[in-house]
Amino acid sequence: MEQKTLAREYDLNSKQAYLNLFFEHAEDAIAVFDMEDRVIAVNPAFEKLYGWTKEEAIGNALPLIPPIHLKGAKTRCARLREGKSYTFFETQDMRKDGTVFDAQISLSPILNPHGEIIASSVISRDISYIKENENLIVQSEKMKLVGELAAGVAHEIRNPMTVISGFVQMMNEDASSPYYEYTKLIQTETERIDLILAEFLVLSRPQVKQFTPINLAEILAEVTQLFQFEFQQKSITLKMINPYKNTIIMGNENQIKQVFINLIKNAIEAISEKGTIKLEMCKSSDEKSIYITIKDTGCGIPPHVLERVFEPFYTTKSKGTGLGMMIINKVIQDHQGTIKIKSKQNMGTEILLSFPVEQH
Numbered sequence: 001m002e003q004k005t006l007a008r009e010y011d012l013n014s015k016q017a018y019l020n021l022f023f024e025h026a027e028d029a030i031a032v033f034d035m036e037d038r039v040i041a042v043n044p045a046f047e048k049l050y051g052w053t054k055e056e057a058i059g060n061a062l063p064l065i066p067p068i069h070l071k072g073a074k075t076r077c078a079r080l081r082e083g084k085s086y087t088f089f090e091t092q093d094m095r096k097d098g099t100v101f102d103a104q105i106s107l108s109p110i111l112n113p114h115g116e117i118i119a120s121s122v123i124s125r126d127i128s129y130i131k132e133n134e135n136l137i138v139q140s141e142k143m144k145l146v147g148e149l150a151a152g153v154a155h156e157i158r159n160p161m162t163v164i165s166g167f168v169q170m171m172n173e174d175a176s177s178p179y180y181e182y183t184k185l186i187q188t189e190t191e192r193i194d195l196i197l198a199e200f201l202v203l204s205r206p207q208v209k210q211f212t213p214i215n216l217a218e219i220l221a222e223v224t225q226l227f228q229f230e231f232q233q234k235s236i237t238l239k240m241i242n243p244y245k246n247t248i249i250m251g252n253e254n255q256i257k258q259v260f261i262n263l264i265k266n267a268i269e270a271i272s273e274k275g276t277i278k279l280e281m282c283k284s285s286d287e288k289s290i291y292i293t294i295k296d297t298g299c300g301i302p303p304h305v306l307e308r309v310f311e312p313f314y315t316t317k318s319k320g321t322g323l324g325m326m327i328i329n330k331v332i333q334d335h336q337g338t339i340k341i342k343s344k345q346n347m348g349t350e351i352l353l354s355f356p357v358e359q360h
Contacts, residue, residue, distance in 0.1 A: 249358055339352070
């Protein structure tokens with residue numbers, strides 16, 4: 001009997017040791033909560049994922065649910081206390097620093113020998129990378145559709161533009177014509193439309209990059225000059241802060257110009273009247289990157305729109321195509337740059353661009 005007792009104790013201790021090893025070395029975050037939602041135990045993976053140490057967590061009710069999902073979480077907790085389990089449920093959780101991430105969780109009640117619920121367990125994992133891959137696949141499919149449409153639209157527009165351009169060139173032969181200045185301007189703009197169509201075709205097929213040195217200060221000066229009439233018409237004050245007059249980046253001049261034209265045009269449209277647009281350039285501490293901030297005092301962008309701003313065909317404008325920001329994003333990526341947007345409704349929008357500086 002003594003030997004049997006020792007064997008049972010050995011088995012129990014072995015099982016307990018294996019369970020402890022599983023709990024401590026599991027890659028998924030595991031936490032146990034009492035009936036008051038206070039933490040009883042957490043494993044190292046939980047500490048790593050959520051940012052709370054074991055000492056900070058145990059005995060406390062942690063804010064692990066983003067405020068926007070609290071209602072759904074309370075409903076799940078109530079049903080969990082009734083004995084319901086949730087397996088591989090996808091939601092969003094919150095870390096100690098307030099950042100939100102996509103999570104896949106499994107919730108289970110813990111029962112005592114009498115079948116009474118005494119606690120609950122939560123196993124969670126970060127699936128942000130999975131969601132990101134899914135979004136990339138969807139984005140890729142959309143890009144493919146956009147590319148097919150872009151090729152067709154560009155072809156259809158180019159046909160009538162060729163005719164218009166031909167007749168305008170004939171009219172420009174008479175320099176004494178009272179309309180010479182206007183026809184000259186029409187010709188310039190038709191040439192620009194042709195260039196825009198060429199860039200539009202970037203969406204339909206990969207193109208060989210033909211980058212040349214570009215002076216960003218000169219580009220910004222040319223672009224802002226194009227909008228002088230709009231600035232005056234809407235009483236918009238333009239503030240330029242640029243101590244880096246000779247900063248050079250490698251890129252396609254027309255594409256970079258189109259990026260700033262679209263962004264400044266958006267800023268103008270966001271301002272009803274008597275607003276400010278501020279353009280500021282600064283360099284990174286190692287001077288390997290140049291940052292351009294475009295800040296306006298317009299109406300701002302609602303959060304639900306900001307989340308989808310780079311999606312193709314998504315627009316809130318009555319005459320918009322929903323392709324402008326997507327093309328901007330693609331051009332910036334092609335130039336090894338970045339774009340970040342911050343906005344608050346009725347307070348304005350701030351766009352931060354960065355490009356690698358050409359090292360002499």
